[in-house]
Amino acid sequence: MARIELRKIRKQWGEVVAVEDLDLVIEDGEFVAILGPSGCGKSTTLFMLAGIYMPTAGELLFDGIPVNEVEAKDRNVGIVFQSYALYPHLDVRRNIMFPLKFKGVPKAEAARRAVEAARLVHVEELLDRMPSQLSGGQQQRVALARALVKEPQLLLLDEPLSNLDATLRLSMRTEIKRLQRHTGVTTVLVTHDQIEATTMADRIVCMRKGRIEQIGTPEDLYERPDSLFVASFIGAPPINLLPGEARDGRLAVGGTELELLGAAAGRVILGIRPEALRPGEGGLPATVLDVEPMGRETLFLLETPLGQLRALLSGATAPYGAGDRTAFTFDPEDSILFSESSERRLPDVHVRLPA
Amino acid sequence: MAAPATPAARDWEALARRARWRRTAGQSLLIAFLVAVSLPIILPYFWMFTISVSARTGGVESVVLWRASSVLVPAVVGFGILRIFTDDRRRLWAGAAAIAAAALLALLLLVGRDLHLQNYRFLWNPDIVEEIRGAATASIQFPSVWVAFRNSLALALTQTALVLFVSTLAGYYLSRFQFPGRGGFLQGLLVLHAFPAMTLIIPIFLLMYWSGLLDTLTGVVLVITTLELPFSIFIMKGFFDAVPWDIEMSAMTDGASRRQAFLRVVLPQVRVGMLAVGVFAFIKGWEEYVFVRTLLFDKQNWVMSLYIFWVSEDIMGVDYGIVAAVAVFYILPSFLLYIFCQKFLVQMSLGGIKG
Ligand SMILES: Nc1ncnc2c1ncn2[C@@H]1O[C@H](COP(=O)(O)OP(=O)(O)O)[C@@H](O)[C@H]1O
């Protein structure tokens, strides 16, 4: 197990800067998710941790020791690739035993540990199959076993669930979390799926265009997003964003005005999560445009004086139908304001519906 | 809805019958076509074989050919018909065995008396030409066929080993590493392959003469290897391109050095490519005529193609049987090689590493 530290890590290929000035500390035994859209440098970061890529600049430390120059084969890092990268010419048993071959583990012990690792991920009955005879989920488990068998000091997962179907994804999410708790290995998960990140990780590193946008717990990112980007990336259905103008303690949005709590001026963007909206007397007059049942919850598309809003209400049966007129309200603490120019959150600024 | 169901069902059956008939007709046509186009290719070889086992000094027995054909053609056609009308494996085998037995019996009765192995006496009697033409042959004392056979084998095998070794390493390097001039190199390979090697005969002759490699097998091996390499490298590069990076990176995080990753993980994925390149190189070396004719003089350096050339030169018109027997002996190794590797060579056209 190891405490990982990245100091001003940078990676570029010619003119292309994939990762820029990355500062990050991952505590021993922690489960961290790197979250961001495709092409933002997540895999590059992961490959630098694995030793597959060498950082162009900056310092990478494992337990306080610089490892920039240490080769991949000497880092004792387990990695599960997006494609699983099983060795096609070896059966499952030999695939799992492969890393032990280079550690001088005696054959008998290697075989025993392979079976143990296979049992951990429930593939012990597949040991004699070839990778081409496995389903995606089984291949994934084997890849996990192979990464874990060498008792790595760091486990890296590159979009491990993206090639699985929805049900399997759900069960593997739980499974990976269980394995991480069980082994206590420091783990970095890379994903573009915010649900994966929020459900699995202790902390989330949100990346955008090679830079860190925000680091925090899932609650931090959900309730106190530092930027417009994080706010719109986290949460499903996505947050409602409305442009407005703050002046003299009031916020003009759409065709109406809200009461401003806190100091703000100029063009801002108001964010309200669909879950924060609820029906309320004397609230915003709203016309229901569309109703989308989502199982235990129902999503409403509303036309309000602020603009179009999505509202998520619990309950499978919709209290309103399309065309109904009603009123919606929200708590001031649930409103988030961003500066339009910097796209940063304005801390401690909220809005309230006029009385 | 019950009433129209019956006529509809009858229609389905008619449609199915029509489809079945079409399939059968189509297959028969295809087989007939394939037989028709392969006849001109197969027939000369068959004739050669027939002559080699039936001709007696002084004449060619075309009667044997016609009799044998009159047995074999119906047998092959019968097997084709059997194939079309039987899907059952067991019955197919039984039918094939019956046809083969009948054909064998008929052959024995019709041509059995005419068959003999006298034409193959060159295998144990090196003075074959003197025996036939008297001592007056163009002052060429014939070497044993085994000398030529050994030379051919040495030439083909050395060349195969060299081509395999160089094209595998070069193909890997071209596939995986970026270096200045890589694009030009790849284009150069194609241009070299398209370049007619015959135009190089005089320069190569001079080159061999100056370097003292004229009239040595080493010289010929070097020349043929060089000419064979561009295409082989190109083929191998294609196979390496199809091997995903992931498994190589995975091997390196699993503790393998780059060389170990190459040997243990990448190389097994390109086995089919190496087999194909190896077989082609062997056949190329085995059948080579123009360069050995130009660069080798001493009869101790004769290879099979030179041997057969001089045999036919010296006794053509006197004894076709021996020429045909030498030809059969010459073809045998490439024929066997092809039979054994056919399965893998067909895979190559699919570019497949899925095995
Ligand atoms: N080997 C490479 N050479 C050049 N550019 C690369 C290479 N690998 C990645 N990049 C670039 O770096 C950026 C980040 O890529 P990556 O880390 O794979 O993103 P993702 O977050 O989707 O995993 C992309 O713009 C990509 O084009």
Ligand SMILES: [Mg+2]
């Ligand atoms: Mg990626």
